[in-house]
Amino acid sequence: MNTLEVEESGIAQTKKIQLKQGIMSGFPIMLGYFPIAITYGVLAAQSGLTLLELTGMSIFVYAGAAQFMGTNMLEIGAGAMEIIIATFVLNFRHFVMSLSFMNRARSFPLRWKFPISLLLTDESFSVASVKTEQTRQPNGSYFYLGMFMTAYLSWIIGSVFGGILGDIMPDSISQSLGIALYAMFIALLVPSVKIKYRYGLIAGIAMVFNYLFSFYLDEGWSIVVSTLLASFIGIFVIRGMTYA
């Protein structure tokens, strides 16, 4: 074997490892997505969408809350423009999240950044934001590809299951798994807070804002406004702090 071959197999190995570790990091998202996607599939089928339409929504829209809202609005006969604007408002928070993560992943070529950005959800963003060292590693893009695709595929497969099989999950189990994504968010936040309590302060400020705004604003706007306000305050909270 000549040197070039050794090098090539070395690179191939690393890509494979990154991809595998990414898939493993996507596992908690999968656990959270599966029951929600099944519920979505069931409700969407009940509200009169065909299997093709409800699966298409999971493939092309890929945003849990917006899909629930969209199927509901279609069912009650809301206007097309209304549904589209409501979707935009609800999903606009991903712009802020995407900007944060894309800034991290700046060094990735655009042909990687582009697909990764399209698969950005609350959950994939959150996991990616605490696993940032891969943005500086060789073949790190494969890590995020693995994670984001695991989440994406489990969302699509869950929707199809729900659409075809109907309510296969017992109520008690799907209700218990309703905490799964919140537990995941908490598990992502706590270790950072243990290292820097100031991150916990920023999260706490966002919680208070979001609680207050939830009385006056739609969920989507409330999350956007609270995230923006808390992160702007956060600039001053982390002043003088060193971080990686």
Added chain:
Amino acid sequence: MPRAFIIILCMALVTMIPRMIPAFIVERVRFPEWVNHWLHVIPYAALGALIFPGVLSVVPEKPWIGLVGGIVAIILSIFRIHIVAVVLGASLAVFFLI
């Protein structure tokens, strides 16, 4: 093409555009330091907003169940238990509380 499918494609478009624009922004723009600080803390702010008060709606008519599940998740994560085990542990707690 049926009406529903056209609406779904438009929903996809208005969801994809905000997601992908940042990929092009960071290609062209170098941010001043304070913007980098701001983008750095966004995940923590977003996590806070995603957790609360949403966690209270796990069982909408009984907000305390979500609260207890959340506290279980906090305790498990403090002990550095693997994230999948935290998710399963909190789900188990809710399962017994329902």
